[in-house]
Structure formats: C-alpha cells, structure tokens
Amino acid sequence: MSAAEEVVTEAPAIEAVPKRAMTLGLGTSLVVLAALAIAPLFVKNFIIFQMTMLLIYALAVLALNILTGGSGQFSLGQSAFYAVGAYTSAILMEHFGMNYALTLPIAGVICFAFGFVFGQPALRLSGVYLALATFALAVAMPQLLKLGFFEHWTGGVQGLVVTKPDAPFGLPMSQDMWLYYFTLVIAIGIYIASINLLRSRSGRAFMAIRDNEIAASAMGVDVALYKTLAFGVSAGITGVAGGLGAIAVQFVAPDGYTITLAISLFLGMVVGGVGWLPGSIVGSAFIIFVPNIAEGISKGLSGAVFGVLLFLVIFLVPHGARQVAMVAQQMLGKLKKN
Amino acid sequence: MLVTHMRLGAFSAALALLAASSSGALAQKKYDTGASDTEIKIGNIMPYSGPASAYGVIGKTEEAYFKKINAEGGINGRKINFVSYDDAYSPPKTVEQARKLVESDEVLIVFNPLGTPPNTAIQKYMNSKKVPQLFVATGATKWNDPKDFPWTMGWQPNYQSETQIYAKYILKHKPDAKIGILYQNDDYGKDYLKGFKDGLGAKAASMIVVEESYEVSQPTIDSHIVKLKSSGADVFMNITTPKFAAQAIKKNAEIGWKPLHFLNNVSASIGSVIKPAGYEASQDIISSAYLKDPTDKQWEKDAGMIAWNQFLDKYYPEANRADASVMYAYTVAQGLVHVLKACGDDLTRANIMKQAASIKDLELGGLLPGVKVNTSATDFAPISQVQLMKFKGETWELFGEILTGDVGG
Numbered sequence: 024m025s026a027a028e029e030v031v032t033e034a035p036a037i038e039a040v041p042k043r044a045m046t047l048g049l050g051t052s053l054v055v056l057a058a059l060a061i062a063p064l065f066v067k068n069f070i071i072f073q074m075t076m077l078l079i080y081a082l083a084v085l086a087l088n089i090l091t092g093g094s095g096q097f098s099l100g101q102s103a104f105y106a107v108g109a110y111t112s113a114i115l116m117e118h119f120g121m122n123y124a125l126t127l128p129i130a131g132v133i134c135f136a137f138g139f140v141f142g143q144p145a146l147r148l149s150g151v152y153l154a155l156a157t158f159a160l161a162v163a164m165p166q167l168l169k170l171g172f173f174e175h176w177t178g179g180v181q182g183l184v185v186t187k188p189d190a191p192f193g194l195p196m197s198q199d200m201w202l203y204y205f206t207l208v209i210a211i212g213i214y215i216a217s218i219n220l221l222r223s224r225s226g227r228a229f230m231a232i233r234d235n236e237i238a239a240s241a242m243g244v245d246v247a248l249y250k251t252l253a254f255g256v257s258a259g260i261t262g263v264a265g266g267l268g269a270i271a272v273q274f275v276a277p278d279g280y281t282i283t284l285a286i287s288l289f290l291g292m293v294v295g296g297v298g299w300l301p302g303s304i305v306g307s308a309f310i311i312f313v314p315n316i317a318e319g320i321s322k323g324l325s326g327a328v329f330g331v332l333l334f335l336v337i338f339l340v341p342h343g344a345r346q347v348a349m350v351a352q353q354m355l356g357k358l359k360k361n
Numbered sequence: 362m363l364v365t366h367m368r369l370g371a372f373s374a375a376l377a378l379l380a381a382s383s384s385g386a387l388a389q390k391k392y393d394t395g396a397s398d399t400e401i402k403i404g405n406i407m408p409y410s411g412p413a414s415a416y417g418v419i420g421k422t423e424e425a426y427f428k429k430i431n432a433e434g435g436i437n438g439r440k441i442n443f444v445s446y447d448d449a450y451s452p453p454k455t456v457e458q459a460r461k462l463v464e465s466d467e468v469l470i471v472f473n474p475l476g477t478p479p480n481t482a483i484q485k486y487m488n489s490k491k492v493p494q495l496f497v498a499t500g501a502t503k504w505n506d507p508k509d510f511p512w513t514m515g516w517q518p519n520y521q522s523e524t525q526i527y528a529k530y531i532l533k534h535k536p537d538a539k540i541g542i543l544y545q546n547d548d549y550g551k552d553y554l555k556g557f558k559d560g561l562g563a564k565a566a567s568m569i570v571v572e573e574s575y576e577v578s579q580p581t582i583d584s585h586i587v588k589l590k591s592s593g594a595d596v597f598m599n600i601t602t603p604k605f606a607a608q609a610i611k612k613n614a615e616i617g618w619k620p621l622h623f624l625n626n627v628s629a630s631i632g633s634v635i636k637p638a639g640y641e642a643s644q645d646i647i648s649s650a651y652l653k654d655p656t657d658k659q660w661e662k663d664a665g666m667i668a669w670n671q672f673l674d675k676y677y678p679e680a681n682r683a684d685a686s687v688m689y690a691y692t693v694a695q696g697l698v699h700v701l702k703a704c705g706d707d708l709t710r711a712n713i714m715k716q717a718a719s720i721k722d723l724e725l726g727g728l729l730p731g732v733k734v735n736t737s738a739t740d741f742a743p744i745s746q747v748q749l750m751k752f753k754g755e756t757w758e759l760f761g762e763i764l765t766g767d768v769g770g
Contacts, residue, residue: 067464067465068460068464069460069461069463069464069465070465072457072460073457076453076457166546166576169546169547179548179551180477180478180546180547180548180551181477181478181481181548182452182478182481182482184481184482184484184485268453272452272453272456272482273456273482273485273486274452274453274456274481274482274485275452276452276478276481276482277478278450278451278452278478278479279451279452279453279478279482281412281451283411283449283451284451318409318446318447322409322445322447323409325409325410325447326410
C-alpha cells in the first residue's frame with residue numbers, strides 16, 4: 024500500500040470543526056473579558072497569582088489547540104517549547120539585565136524558529152508517530168538543560184532565580200496584580216491574533232490539511248510549508264507562555280518542565296475541547312485546580328482521585344467544554360424563543 | 362485571653378480582669394499570623410506524588426509526630442495544626458503551594474519543605490515575605506547563608522561537607538589512590554561531587570581517574586560499574602541513591618572489583634541498601650552517619666530507639682521502619698518542637714528564627730551519640746557533625762571521632 028493510499032484510508036484523527044464554531048460570540052467574549060479584568064480587584068494576591076498562571080497555561084493550551092485543532096498534528100512535546108521560552112526569558116533577564124517585557128518577543132521568535140525546524144522531520148510523520156517524536160523531545164529537554172555545556176547559562180540542575188518586576192510608572196498596584204494585567208493584555212492579543220490567523224488564508228490551509236491532506240495539496244496548498252508553519256506558530260506562542268511563566272514563578276529549573284507538563288497541556292486541550300480556542304482557559308483551569316481539589320479529597324490517593332475526575336469529564340462530556348458551551352447556547356436559544 | 366466572661370457577675374468580671382492583666386504583665390503574649398492562644402499553624406510542602414514521592418513518608422511521619430505532641434497537650438498549651446501540601450517535586454507547583462500556605466492558609470512558618478529545586482524556587486519569596494523557611498529537607502550547601510537569606514535555615518549535614526570528610530580520609534590513608542566516581546546527574550550528585558573535589562584540592566585532577574554519571578530514570582547502572590573497574594581505579598566514591606547503591610554493591614561483587622568503597626550517607630541504610638545487596642558483598646564499605654539506623658541491631662536496646670518505636674507503634678503503625686526517612690522526619694519534627702517550646706509565648710516569626718538560631722548542644726533520640734544540634738546567628742547549619750563507619754558483619758561499626766565539617770553557603 025502506498026503512503027498516499029494509507030493517508031486516504033486513515034480515519035481523520037481530529038473531527039472537523041467548522042471555523043465559526045472555533046470562537047465565542049462577541050457578547051460572551053466581552054462578559055468573560057470583563058470578569059477577567061475586574062476579578063483581581065477583589066481577591067488576595069495568592070488568587071491573583073493563580074489567575075496569572077491560569078492565563079499562562081491557557082496560552083500554552085491555546086498554542087497546542089492551534090496545532091492539533093487547527094492543523095491536525097499531535098504534539099506531546101509542548102513542555103520542551105515552554106522550557107525554551109522560560110529559559111530564554113530567564114537568561115536574558117538575569118545574565119543580560121534585559122527588561123522582562125522585551126524578553127517575551129525574543130522567547131517567542133526563538134521558539135518559533137525551534138518549532139519550525141522541528142516541524143521539518145515532523146512532516147514525514149503523522150498521528151501517533153508524530154506524537155511519539157514530540158514525546159522524545161519532551162523527555163530529552165530536562166536533561167539537555169542540565170548539560171554541563173550550558174550550565175554557565177542555565178544554572179544546571181540548580182536552575183535560575185528570576186527577579187519579579189514591579190509595576191511601572193509608580194502605579195499603585197502589587198507586583199502580582201501588575202503581572203496579571205500584563206499577562207492578560209498579552210493573552211488577549213495572542214487570542215485575537217490566533218482567531219484571525221485561523222480565519223485567514225493560512226488558517227483555511229491549516230484546516231484543509233487537517234481534514235484531508237491530499238485534497239488540500241490538490242487545491243494548491245503547500246502542505247509542507249503550512250504544516251511546519253503550524254508547528255512554528257504553536258511553539259512560538261508556547262514560548263511566550265513559558266517566558267511569562269518564568270517571570271510569574273520567579274524561577275526556572277529542569278524539574279519544572281518535565282513530560283508531566285506536556286501531558287497536562289494535552290489534557291487541558293482535550294478537556295477544553297479540541298479545536299475550540301475559548302476552551303483553552305477552561306482546560307487550563309482544569310489542569311491547575313482539579314489536582315488541588317483531588318489533593319483536598321485524599322492526600323494519599325490524589326492521583327487516583329484526579330484520574331476518576333478526569334474519567335468522569337471524558338465520559339460525560341467527551342468534547343469537553345465546547346460541548347457544555349453548545350448545550351448552554353441551545354438552551355439559551357430555546358429560552359429566547361419562548 | 363480571659364476577658365471574655367462578660368456575662369458573669371461584676372465580682373467575677375473584676376476577678377477575670379485582674380487575672381488577665383496580671384498574666385499579661387507576667388508574660389507578654391505576642392503572635393504573628395498563624396499563632397494564637399490555642400493553635401500554631403505550621404505549613405509544609407512534600408512530593409506526595411511524582412518522581413520523588415518516596416520522600417512523601419517524611420510528611421506523613423511529621424504529621425504523626427505532631428499528632429502525638431497534640432495528644433500530650435500540645436506546645437505550651439497550643440495545638441499544632443500541620444498543613445501539608447503536595448508539589449510533585451515541580452518548582453512552579455511549589456511556588457503555588459508556598460503562596461497558598463502563606464497568603465491563604467496564613468501559616469506561621471513553612472517547615473521542612475523537601476528538595477533543592479523546590480526550595481530554591483521559594484527561597485526569595487519566603488525571605489521577602491519574612492516567613493521562616495525552617496529546617497529545609499535538602500542537604501545542599503547553600504541553605505547556610507544567614508546574611509543573604511535570614512529566613513531560611515537548613516537541617517541535616519550538607520552534602521559537600523560529607524564528601525570532604527571522605528576526601529580528607531583518602532588523602533591521609535591512601536594518598537596514592539586512583540579514584541573512580543559514580544554520581545547521579547542532578548543537584549544532589551553534583552553537590553557531593555563538588556565537595557569531594559574541593560576536599561582533594563589540587564590533587565583532584567591527578568587522583569580521579571574516571572567520573573561516571575547516570576540519570577535517575579535509568580533502570581540499571583551495571584555498565585557504569587564495569588567501566589569504572591576497567592579504568593583501574595582502586596578507590597570507589599559511590600554517590601548514588603538507595604536503589605542504585607544496592608545495584609552497584611551487587612555488581613561490584615559479581616565482577617570481582619574490590620576497591621576501597623565509599624558510600625554516601627544517603628544510601629547507608631542497612632534495610633534498603635545493604636540487605637538487598639547482600640552482607641557478604643558489603644563488607645568494609647566506608648560511609649558516615651548522623652542518625653541511628655533503625656535496622657542496625659546495635660541500637661536495639663537504645664533508649665532513643667525504644668522511644669521511636671513506641672511512637673510509631675501508637676501513631677504511625679504502618680510505617681516502614683527500614684526507611685531512613687522515617688527516622689529523619691522524627692528527628693527534624695523534634696527539632697521544631699524544641700524551637701517552638703523555646704519561643705514560649707512570643708510566637709512571632711522573628712522570635713522563631715531567633716530561637717532556631719540559638720540552639721545549644723541539643724541531643725535528640727535519633728541522632729548518634731555525640732552528634733549535637735548547634736546553631737548561632739552566623740551558623741544556620743543545625744547538624745554538621747558526622748561519624749565515619751565501616752560495615753562489619755551485619756552492622757555498621759562506628760570508628761574515629763565525631764567529625765565536624767561546616768561549609769558555608
């Protein structure tokens with residue numbers, strides 16, 4: 024059987040998501056945005072910190088969502104891109120004294136390049152094989168960061184401590200609150216850009232490849248280019264998230280970026296709904312808060328409790344938050360009619 | 362305070378007021394967040410899940426010990442409320458949990474959080490919040506740095522000072538040694554390695570013939586042992602964690618390599634290393650210790666060991682008594698109780714650090730005879746004494762005097 028036939032007979036790995044269904048309505052978006060903007064004024068710094076992490080992981084999940092939900096490629100290696108972004112920011116800030124805000128675009132560009140290059144061999148792989156190749160990347164990354172060769176820069180196993188930025192212009196807000204709004208602005212920017220990307224010519228090309236590679240190439244889509252591009256964009260956004268994560272946590276170390284992180288992000292994407300960008304924040308909330316809830320139920324069996332909760336979610340709402348949102352929308356529609 | 366009995370008659374109210382004012386005059390009760398007349402809230406972070414989850418038993422033992430303290434009336438009448446969270450050994454999660462403890466649960470101190478990367482991640486935060494990060498569960502050398510981090514204090518002898526002691530021993534007794542080193546490729550292994558090289562000083566380059574490292578995720582280290590033997594080394598510095606240490610000892614015997622074998626204290630447990638590797642293969646290994654090994658028969662009738670066993674029988678019967686972490690946790694929890702008792706009614710964070718930094722010759726049941734806990738305003742390394750020991754028959758034979766190896770952060 025030739026490779027072409029194999030692709031044709033293979034069932035599509037990702038269910039086709041129409042591009043309109045990838046976003047939220049304008050009204051809902053504004054409500055969510057308002058909630059995100061106002062909430063920090065009423066809560067403790069610790070909660071603000073958690074919300075910042077929520078946005079950061081949401082960005083990383085969103086990046087994976089563009090790759091998997093948009094272009095139909097799997098990745099279990101997002102933790103590697105996240106780590107590269109985090110280390111880029113940390114090294115630039117601590118060794119070169121660069122302003123934290125400037126390190127983020129650099130982290131993004133470096134990760135974009137890294138993802139684009141990694142996307143080259145990925146072209147030859149698809150489905151589970153691609154997932155495994157990226158898995159290898161995630162496993163290798165913590166060890167690479169420990170290498171004596173890089174140790175001068177990375178701090179080796181000891182990691183690097185990062186200084187947390189103060190609010191600029193003497194704004195009367197805590198470091199946590201400033202960082203939260205800073206992250207929020209970046210997250211909104213990236214979210215809007217991502218939606219526009221998926222609605223653009225490139226986005227349509229991604230989706231065409233996802234739905235049927237051969238048909239896409241017959242229509243004149245440069246499959247190789249767009250596949251690697253999707254990897255690059257996804258890695259770039261993950262890198263920015265990693266950089267923000269390093270600033271928020273104030274510390275980078277190889278132990279923070281293990282395969283567990285990659286799997287968490289993957290989990291977040293599935294729970295949020297594959298291919299549904301707003302679901303990213305729901306998925307992110309799941310991977311941050313549900314382990315804490317599980318631990319609250321039983322300390323010794325937190326892993327098992329987490330497993331049960333995850334199983335329930337997948338069993339009851341296999342399409343994740345997207346499904347819940349759709350049902351809610353239908354019910355609202357009915358109410359309006361009555 | 363006693364001033365709550367307002368609904369009683371005037372006489373008793375007056376009496377109560379009198380009592381309140383007089384007790385207030387006798388002992389100034391001072392509290393920071395997390396302490397009150399009835400409770401002391403202690404935070405803790407442990408890897409109950411994840412790659413280092415074997416150490417989770419430390420948190421469980423501490424919880425059991427504080428239960429015992431509470432059952433016996435608490436500390437100066439106050440009960441310990443021990444809040445312990447899981448960080449899965451992931452530094453970002455440690456930061457989240459530390460902030461939860463300090464800002465949401467409002468604990469008085471964070472006690473004995475485990476691991477070098479997790480503690481490094483929260484050190485700056487804890488010091489900027491001025492919340493004690495007391496008796497951290499890691500042997501890294503950097504915790505003894507009261508000048509830069511006055512709110513962080515270590516506990517156990519640090520890794521570097523331990524290997525320095527071995528290095529000094531080698532220089533004295535076997536100056537022409539050809540040394541082969543096996544170490545775990547992480548912060549723990551590299552810290553030990555640094556201490557060893559520092560100890561050898563200028564001779565390190567000529568004496569060390571081969572350095573091998575392994576990853577903790579590797580299933581076996583057999584090939585490294587073969588390589589070490591083929592290098593012709595006659596001294597083996599074994600810097601490995603228990604599973605690998607047992608493998609190394611076994612493999613040594615199998616291939617007939619009989620170097621002068623130094624085993625780091627991390628893996629000196631008879632129950633979890635020596636016994637699985639075989640007594641025969643373990644003869645004459647040199648190590649060092651500061652805690653009593655509960656699986657060592659020589660301590661069977663020891664008063665401290667009997668007390669330890671009674672505590673476990675009553676409060677933690679399912680504990681694995683061969684696990685060195687149980688003894689470790691028991692001892693460090695006793696250390697904390699000592700500090701809290703010394704604080705009296707002044708349970709402020711500053712006073713806790715002050716009392717923790719003024720421990721004089723404290724002897725605890727789990728420590729080797731002669732090993733004492735000592736701190737001062739400039740010495741934040743509570744235990745810095747160890748004793749060398751050689752494995753003979755079925756027990757460790759302590760030899761030489763108690764050695765002190767203080768290395769600053």
